[in-house]
Amino acid sequence: MKVTFKGDYALKAVLDLALHYNKELVTGHDLAQRIDAPIKFLEQVLLDLKKGGFVESRRGNIGGYLLSKAPVQITVGEIIRFIEGPTEPISCVRESYSNCTDIHRCVFKKIWQRVSQATSDIIDNVTFEDLVSQVNAGRQVLAYSI
Amino acid sequence: MKVTFKGDYALKAVLDLALHYNKELVTGHDLAQRIDAPIKFLEQVLLDLKKGGFVESRRGNIGGYLLSKAPVQITVGEIIRFIEGPTEPISCVRESYSNCTDIHRCVFKKIWQRVSQATSDIIDNVTFEDLVSQVNAGRQVLAYSI
DNA sequence: GTATACTCTACTTTGTCAATAGGAATTATA
DNA sequence: TATAATTCCTATTGACAAAGTAGAGTATAC
Numbered sequence: 001m002k003v004t005f006k007g008d009y010a011l012k013a014v015l016d017l018a019l020h021y022n023k024e025l026v027t028g029h030d031l032a033q034r035i036d037a038p039i040k041f042l043e044q045v046l047l048d049l050k051k052g053g054f055v056e057s058r059r060g061n062i063g064g065y066l067l068s069k070a071p072v073q074i075t076v077g078e079i080i081r082f083i084e085g086p087t088e089p090i091s092c093v094r095e096s097y098s099n100c101t102d103i104h105r106c107v108f109k110k111i112w113q114r115v116s117q118a119t120s121d122i123i124d125n126v127t128f129e130d131l132v133s134q135v136n137a138g139r140q141v142l143a144y145s146i
Numbered sequence: 147m148k149v150t151f152k153g154d155y156a157l158k159a160v161l162d163l164a165l166h167y168n169k170e171l172v173t174g175h176d177l178a179q180r181i182d183a184p185i186k187f188l189e190q191v192l193l194d195l196k197k198g199g200f201v202e203s204r205r206g207n208i209g210g211y212l213l214s215k216a217p218v219q220i221t222v223g224e225i226i227r228f229i230e231g232p233t234e235p236i237s238c239v240r241e242s243y244s245n246c247t248d249i250h251r252c253v254f255k256k257i258w259q260r261v262s263q264a265t266s267d268i269i270d271n272v273t274f275e276d277l278v279s280q281v282n283a284g285r286q287v288l289a290y291s292i
Numbered sequence: 293g294t295a296t297a298c299t300c301t302a303c304t305t306t307g308t309c310a311a312t313a314g315g316a317a318t319t320a321t322a
Numbered sequence: 323t324a325t326a327a328t329t330c331c332t333a334t335t336g337a338c339a340a341a342g343t344a345g346a347g348t349a350t351a352c
Contacts, residue, residue: 001261002148003236005310011254027328041311047330060319063328076257089265090149106284107277108157111222111268115147118264119235122257131253138252151341173297187342193299206350209297 001087001119003080009037009045010083011076014054018071018128019135025064045083052082071132077123087123088116147233147265149226155183156191156229157222160200164217164274165281171210191229198228217278223269233269234262 012035020026028046032039046065049055056068067074081087090112149157158181166172174192178185192211195201202214213220227233236258 001235003258004308008236008254015253029328038311040313043329044311044331050330057329058319059317059327059329061325061327062320063318065329076254089147090154107161107280108154108222111272112149114268115265118268119261122260122264126257134253150339175297184342186344189298190300190342196299203298204350205296205298205348207294207296208351209349211298 001080001084001089003084006041006045007080007083009035009042010049010079012037013042013046013065014049014067014074014079014128015131015135017055017065017067018074018132021067021071021132025058025062025066027064031065048083049079054079054082071128074128075124076126076128076131077120080123087119088112147226147230147235149230151183152187152191153226153229155181155188156195156225158183159188159192159211160195160213160220160225160274161277161281163201163211163213164220164278167213167217167278171204171208171212173210177211194229195225200225200228217274220274221270222272222274222277223266226269233265234258 013031016031016034017026028039028043031037031046032042035042037045046055046057050057053068054074055065057063057065077087090108159177162177162180163172174185174189177183177192178188181188183191192201192203196203199214200220201211203209203211223233236254
């Protein structure tokens with residue numbers, strides 16, 4: 001698995017929207033500032049997330065973005081796969097792996113499958129509600145320490 | 147983690163050399179044919195593997211390549227990291243991850259670290275001796291089934 | 293000395309990533 | 323209705339790496 005800037009922005013954007021879930025709309029401008037992304041690039045990412053059914057939007061004055069599902073219903077794995085594609089370390093399109101007749105090559109395929117499974121076990125079991133809780137817990141620690 | 151053709155070729159080359167360990171030298175030509183790689187590209191990979199201390203070579207007529215350590219002493223993880231670099235899904239060079247002061251960003255760093263650890267647990271615990279055994283076991287199955 | 297093989301460096305092609313740009317469409321509100 | 327704020331859509335660019343190509347140079351067995 002590889003995570004590009006695009007995927008990174010997407011995850012941070014969804015987390016920010018999760019933090020504002022059931023509260024207010026978030027404008028692209030504010031979002032871009034908080035997650036430190038170029039606004040025009042972020043707009044494209046948000047458009048993708050919209051097509052993927054993760055995000056909704058309201059146009060015009062006082063418009064903005066919001067999550068289309070509850071944070072508990074969105075996992076990190078869903079976002080990553082949607083933006084980055086399959087998480088396998090090697091593409092199965094590569095013919096020597098999809099059509100695994102030669103034993104020399106087949107042994108590696110098993111390894112990539114194990115890695116892929118281990119990765120999925122992690123990213124598919126973290127929801128954005130989990131992340132919101134972590135952020136809030138972190139904030140409390142910060143508040144106490146002051 | 148991402149595995150490019152270069153890494154793929156490197157792994158297959160080392161496996162092929164492992165299958166010939168303590169037997170005979172393997173020429174670049176033969177190697178390229180068996181693992182289905184462009185010879186001139188494979189030569190560069192083998193040169194890298196030599197610099198990394200995994201492979202030795204003999205020049206001239208009846209020259210070729212051989213492993214510089216026993217297959218049991220080489221892991222898949224070593225080869226991958228040497229050829230592809232770090233296995234983390236996201237680069238720690240990205241300042242928001244190396245300098246993790248903002249909680250919004252920090253929660254994802256933990257996930258990438260878990261993925262990275264899970265990946266290492268797999269690839270660092272497979273030696274090329276393991277792979278040789280698998281190949282030989284596969285060959286026996288094939289022999290019986292005929 | 294010649295065929296065979298590895299060594300080294302440079303180059304090319306192709307594709308993706310990340311960002312930039314500019315306008316079109318939509319909507320609240322003064 | 324005009325305007326400001328906002329999302330939507332498409333095109334383009336610059337940088338970089340991945341994958342392969344090329345050719346000359348060096349070593350060695352026979």
